Amino acid sequence: TLNVAAKEGLPLLFIVIDNGRAINTFTGDVAKNQDVYLQGQHYGIPGLKVDGQDMVSVMQGGRAVVDHVRKQGPAILQ
Numbered sequence: 086t087l088n089v090a091a092k093e094g095l096p097l098l099f100i101v102i103d104n105g106r107a108i109n110t111f112t113g114d115v116a117k118n119q120d121v122y123l124q125g126q127h128y129g130i131p132g133l134k135v136d137g138q139d140m141v142s143v144m145q146g147g148r149a150v151v152d153h154v155r156k157q158g159p160a161i162l163q
Contacts, residue, residue, distance in 0.1 A: 090159035091128035098154045099125070101163040102137075122163035132161035 090097045101121045105112055112119050122132030131153065135146035150160040 087125055087128045087130055087159070091125070091130050094158040096154050097159040098150060099130075099159065099161040101161065103163060120163070122161045125159070125161045130159045130161060132163065134163045 086097075087099075089095070090099075103112065103119070103121065118124075120134060122134045125132050131150075133146050133150055135142045137143060146162060150162045153160045
């Protein structure tokens, strides 16, 4: 999906909700890279990680990535 979105410049926003758990284990126990927002770098898709407990951070980050998606193409928000 990331490849197609990048190749075609699709206006897609990938939202990652990470509560630190991977089913019944902690994410760090099963994933080497816990920063999912970086997964798009190989495809030229920018990513942004915000503190989900900080409303202002979520609002500012959300606006920034939505603006990017509308004008330039896909992005990842974690």
